[in-house]
Amino acid sequence: MTRAPAPGHGGMASTRTHSAEKKRNSVTKAPTRLWGGRFEGGPSDALARLSVSVQFDWRLAPYDLMGSRAHARVLNRAGLLTDDELERMIGALDDLEAACRSGEFRPAVADEDVHTALERGLLERLGALGGKLRAGRSRNDQVATDLRLYLRDHARQIVSRLVELETALIAQAEHNLGVAAPGMTHLQHAQPVLFSHQLLAHVQPLTRDIDRLRDWDKRAAISPLGSGALAGSSLPLDPQATAAELGFDAAAPNSMDAVADRDFVAEFLFAAALIGVHLSRLGEEVCLWASQEFRWIEMDDTYATGSSIMPQKKNPDVAELARGKAGRLIGHLVGLLTTLKGLPLTYNRDLQEDKEGAFDAVETLLLVLPAMSGLIATMRVNTERLETSAPDGFALATDLAELLVRRGVAFRDAHEVVGHLVVWCQVNDKDFDDLTDDELAKVSPHLTPDVREVLNVQGALASRKAYGGTAPDRVREQIAALRAQVNDHASWAADSEA
CATH class of the missing domain: 1.10.275.10 (Fumarase/aspartase (N-terminal domain))
Structure with a gap:
């Protein structure tokens, strides 16, 4: 394109x-109007x-x-x-x-x-x-064509910026490969994971965002030019030739739909809103990771701000603004859908409202994405803090239960045994590492001394080797696959822009 x-x-x-x-002033004394012939004033x-x-x-x-x-x-x-x-x-x-x-x-x-x-x-x-x-043309088909060209062009710019964020996350995942972290559900410690696995979990939705924009582009590659006001033209024009020159795949097959259709704007705004949601989720995690309670990461000074009254503060403004902009992007989608829902065919002046939200969505993403990429690329991971806290909260309980299952115990019973063990540890102020052989046996005869083979983080991580799991080999495979996807994304954006 x-x-x-x-x-x-x-x-x-x-x-x-x-x-x-x-x-x-010399050329605008008589204003240029494209519709004034029928009017006396x-x-x-x-x-x-x-x-x-x-x-x-x-x-x-x-x-x-x-x-x-x-x-x-x-x-x-x-x-x-x-x-x-x-x-x-x-x-x-x-x-x-x-x-x-x-x-x-x-x-x-x-x-x-x-x-x-x-x-x-x-x-x-x-x-x-x-x-x-x-x-042979009208503002109706002109503006529909112009907006398609604008959004197709800027979708490629957005993809280029998404590639930068994908790359930053993958680079951090590679640099910190092997570092264990607490995996969470309900914001509670659940099971140990590789921190790289969690970083890559934020890359996956970005790849879907890019695939979604590329898929959107196929449907947006239809030219309305030649549809006129709504009925086409009696002049011997060639809309297909115009479409080809402008980088579209084809001309619109129905002139009425061509000037009335704003599906391409609504779909673009949905893709933008979902990107905003994904950036917001990443931003929320960065806010947590940078907090004193977590202390998983240290933000670089160039991507943080301070307080006007508290000199010790280092605030995650980039992450917070990314989180806040999501509401703006969602609002543009809801606003346009509400505008479109009751319009009769074909063009209505209501459609003037399709542009400001689309323009703002583009500008918002092109503003937020580079800042988020810089924040991720420059953050420093506190590996000691992560690995120390990885087993906290009895996070190895599931691994112990699954070991019992592999030995023939029904999972229902294994779940009960390990649950009782957790309660016993809490009552006696002990962790799994502190238990003696007698204490294990006191809770259940299934808890023989050799269960300790899974009561360590590295063993637990290595055991999660099913496809998509957090085992180091699986994460390496995920990095390689994502690298190939990111290269493909970058090539698509670059080829299209050229």
């Missing part, structure tokens, strides 16, 4: 030179303020210009633009794009949206010839 160059920041310029203002100030969207949809400018170049070539092939007119049109569009990129051309106060602003810029450069480009 062809990446569009950035048009600059999305809002109106806050400061302008006197000469630029003078030039703008302009819109009221209240309607104009309500309708304007250029303050946020200006970021679609490079994608709109891409579509305009493709549409100009289709008009030429249809005999509606001469070769000379096409050459002049493409030259003017290229010049306008350069002016957008440099900031020389910006939306004016009177511009309703990105399409209006760019048509004004084209008319300034070509005069009446610029008006020919509007033939």
Whole structure:
């Protein structure tokens, strides 16, 4: 897919030179409107303020210009633009794009949206010839095309950032391979695991997030351009050729659905929201790991903040902000679904509400992901603390019960025996390591002295060797498989961006 160059920041310029203002005033005394022929007067100030969207949809400018170049070539092939007119049109569009990129051309106060602003810029450069480009297309199919191009482009950028986080987690897993940690359920010590296994448990959902975006991209690769307002065009256009030029797989098969469909936005926002949830879960764990109660990790100073009143504090702001942004991402999805649920076919102005949430979701992820990657890559793991606490809370109880099962004891009975042993230890203020042979036998004749072979962390870890388990060999296999997946993810993003 062809990446569009950035048009600059999305809002109106806050400061302008006197000469630029003078030039703008000279060309905007009669506002460019794409719909004014039927009306005797302009819109009221209240309607104009309500309708304007250029303050946020200006970021679609490079994608709109891409579509305009493709549409100009289709008009030429249809005999509606001469070769000379096409050459002049493409030259003017290229010049306008350069002016957008440099900031020389910006939306004016009177511009309703990105399409209006760019048509004004084209008319300034070509005069009446610029008006020919509007033939055979509508803002309805334009904006649906622009937004697909924008989201497909930025989905690849998000995947690149997800790859960085995957890589940081895998690197920490490799560096700390062999370090035992308390595995938890209900935030209570449950069974020992390798800390690497827990780190990789956060990589797995990220791989699904990337697969989800790649799968989404296949459905988003349909071009609405050529659908017009809703019924297609009587002009001899070629929507399939336009689709191919813009990097889409095909043109939309139904013009009404093409301009009304925002499934691709809703699905993108779901993927973004789920990424946010996964980042939030990782962020919550980092907050716990960095706490004085856990002390599993030490955050690097470059990815932590302090307190304005308590000089000793080191706060996990990156993790907390990642956790907080999840609510924002979920909100965008819910907002769009609520907007879409009652709309009749085809285009309705309600669909103007599809963009701000999508833009914010993109910007939020591109802001959070690099910070989380840096936090994970630079954190220092307190291996001594982890390994010391791995067996705490009688975390080896399940291993003992399973040893009895391997010796022929029904699991129900084994569960009861080990449960009684835990109670006995609690009453007598002892751990498994402290028990004598007589004390084991006093609880149950099944508890012979050789059960101690599983009452150590390394033995327990090694025994978890089933596929997907926490045994060191299984974790090494998981790292190798994830490395291959991450390389594939990176290649997809890079190839698509190129």
